[in-house]
Amino acid sequence: MQRRRLFQRRSFDPVVALDDVSFRLDRGRCLALVGPNGAGKSTLLRVLSTTISPTRGRATIYGYDVMERPDDVRAHLGFAADSDRSFFWPLTGMENLVFFGQLAGLGREQAESAASGWIKRVGLGRAAEARVSGYSAGMRQRLGLVRALLHDPPVVLLDEPTANLDVEYREVTVEILREVLESERGVVVATHDPSLVSAVATDTLRLENGRVVPPEVALSPKRYVLRLAAADPGADKGGTIEVDDLGDGHALSAALSQAIASGLDVVSVEHGPS
Amino acid sequence: MIAGVREFVRLQVAFLRRDWQYETTYRGMMILQMLGIVGTLVIFFSIGKLVSPGADSLARYGGEYFPFALVGLVVSDYFNTGLRSFSNRLRLAQTTGTLEAMFVSARSPRLVLMFSGAWDFLIATVRLAIGVAIGVLLLGVDFDPDYVAAAIISVLSLATFAALGLFAAALILIIKRGDAVAALGNIFATVFAGALFPISLLPDWLRWVAYILPLHYSLDGLRRALLVGDGLPDLREDLVALSVSAAVLLPLSIVGLGVAVSVVRRDGSVGMH
Numbered sequence: 001m002q003r004r005r006l007f008q009r010r011s012f013d014p015v016v017a018l019d020d021v022s023f024r025l026d027r028g029r030c031l032a033l034v035g036p037n038g039a040g041k042s043t044l045l046r047v048l049s050t051t052i053s054p055t056r057g058r059a060t061i062y063g064y065d066v067m068e069r070p071d072d073v074r075a076h077l078g079f080a081a082d083s084d085r086s087f088f089w090p091l092t093g094m095e096n097l098v099f100f101g102q103l104a105g106l107g108r109e110q111a112e113s114a115a116s117g118w119i120k121r122v123g124l125g126r127a128a129e130a131r132v133s134g135y136s137a138g139m140r141q142r143l144g145l146v147r148a149l150l151h152d153p154p155v156v157l158l159d160e161p162t163a164n165l166d167v168e169y170r171e172v173t174v175e176i177l178r179e180v181l182e183s184e185r186g187v188v189v190a191t192h193d194p195s196l197v198s199a200v201a202t203d204t205l206r207l208e209n210g211r212v213v214p215p216e217v218a219l220s221p222k223r224y225v226l227r228l229a230a231a232d233p234g235a236d237k238g239g240t241i242e243v244d245d246l247g248d249g250h251a252l253s254a255a256l257s258q259a260i261a262s263g264l265d266v267v268s269v270e271h272g273p274s
Numbered sequence: 275m276i277a278g279v280r281e282f283v284r285l286q287v288a289f290l291r292r293d294w295q296y297e298t299t300y301r302g303m304m305i306l307q308m309l310g311i312v313g314t315l316v317i318f319f320s321i322g323k324l325v326s327p328g329a330d331s332l333a334r335y336g337g338e339y340f341p342f343a344l345v346g347l348v349v350s351d352y353f354n355t356g357l358r359s360f361s362n363r364l365r366l367a368q369t370t371g372t373l374e375a376m377f378v379s380a381r382s383p384r385l386v387l388m389f390s391g392a393w394d395f396l397i398a399t400v401r402l403a404i405g406v407a408i409g410v411l412l413l414g415v416d417f418d419p420d421y422v423a424a425a426i427i428s429v430l431s432l433a434t435f436a437a438l439g440l441f442a443a444a445l446i447l448i449i450k451r452g453d454a455v456a457a458l459g460n461i462f463a464t465v466f467a468g469a470l471f472p473i474s475l476l477p478d479w480l481r482w483v484a485y486i487l488p489l490h491y492s493l494d495g496l497r498r499a500l501l502v503g504d505g506l507p508d509l510r511e512d513l514v515a516l517s518v519s520a521a522v523l524l525p526l527s528i529v530g531l532g533v534a535v536s537v538v539r540r541d542g543s544v545g546m547h
Binding site: 043046049050051052053055071074075077079081083085086087088089090091095098099100102103104105107108131147151 | 284285288291292295296299300370371372374375376377378379380381382386536539540542544
């Protein structure tokens with residue numbers, strides 16, 4: 001997969017969403033797109049998945065240009081968007097997967113068989129026979145991951161694949177992505193999750209305001225130690241937690257918000273051992 | 275070639291199965307729709323009793339109002355289905371967030387949109403069958419059909435209506451709203467094209483509107499083919515008008531849809547609604 005000097009300017013909103021972004025990704029490698037909200041990570045994935053056209057520049061996947069051969073590009077892709085509204089909610093998880101599997105080129109039986117294996121793998125089990133309208137955000141996210149992998153695409157694009165997952169299913173996702181990489185497929189993942197980056201990424205591209213931040217400028221991942229105390233003197237909830245942050249402050253900010261929302265006072269924030 | 279056709283059918287069946295699964299979660303709505311047909315037919319059957327048999331304006335269609343209205347109702351239902359099916363499905367996919375997911379599949383977005391409309395045509399056919407069965411079995415409508423002429427007019431009409439629907443879908447893909455298009459289509463169908471009364475009753479200066487609407491030729495052709503048994507030579511004018519409409523509008527609508535897909539890709543609004 002190659003992208004050369006891509007630009008994307010949204011006509012409905014005069015913002016340069018991507019500005020001079022270039023990279024190359026080979027088989028068996030995983031590129032992590034990191035950066036703050038609005039940096040252009042999702043736009044980049046949408047350009048690669050052909051749902052947004054670059055206003056300038058060129059991107060190829062498997063040698064197919066996203067502008068000239070979008071159908072061929074998509075035939076080699078699996079894409080899990082960050083939206084959890086991308087399923088037919090009155091249908092069951094299984095019915096959704098079979099439909100999207102057939103859209104991806106699988107026969108009905110093939111799609112059923114592949115979906116059956118994957119839904120067990122991601123812990124959906126019997127829930128796959130229930131309507132998606134009853135799913136939690138995390139369940140829909142796991143379903144989205146299965147949809148992206150169902151037809152064994154050589155290139156997988158994932159937007160925040162662990163955002164709504166608990167620790168157990170984060171680990172399952174990491175395990176699955178490692179297997180995908182071992183099978184010589186390429187993965188591009190947009191994420192704020194430092195543990196995902198450290199577990200699967202072979203390359204990292206940091207974006208800010210649509211531009212690539214050069215490695216020498218890019219912030220390096222940091223570990224913070226937060227000392228917390230109960231806001232109510234009678235309660236015994238204080239303690240120390242460690243937070244891995246990509247350097248953009250996102251994980252640290254989330255941890256502080258969560259601590260405060262839980263009724264804890266933040267006593268101190270210190271750099272921890274890296 | 276055969277593999278391509280098989281793949282085409284397989285995908286269409288996948289869409290129909292999905293829509294069956296989707297719609298059967300709203301069974302009450304389906305039952306109400308079918309009951310609505312009975313109510314509508316009874317209303318027009320009663321109106322038919324008020325219209326003197328053999329009225330001059332109905333002479334070319336056999337002279338009876340209710341058979342005239344019955345064909346008008348089912349054909350205009352098809353017209354509305356054509357006009358609204360693709361755009362309604364597209365709008366639903368936009369608002370539920372499934373459009374982007376389908377657009378990143380290996381299938382061309384144009385194909386996805388075209389397959390999406392088939393369910394509504396299938397249901398319109400079921401409504402047509404129920405309407406005709408009630409008309410014939412319970413309300414005494416006597417058809418005298420020329421089947422070949424009726425079949426050819428139906429196919430050409432279907433192609434024309436589908437083309438108009440694809441234009442509407444292209445518009446909605448870009449502007450994200452489409453109620454006005456559907457409302458306008460409905461007015462044209464019921465008033466100007468002569469779905470419920472002969473256009474000879476319209477003032478002269480308004481009648482020209484009917485002559486530029488393909489629906490008028492569908493209504494005229496099907497009524498004459500089904501009610502008085504007119505054959506292909508008698509229906510030359512309707513056949514030519516519908517053939518030209520289908521030949522021009524169908525390719526243009528497919529191109530238009532492609533242009534609309536390019537526009538939303540360029541402005542990044544596929545997932546917006």
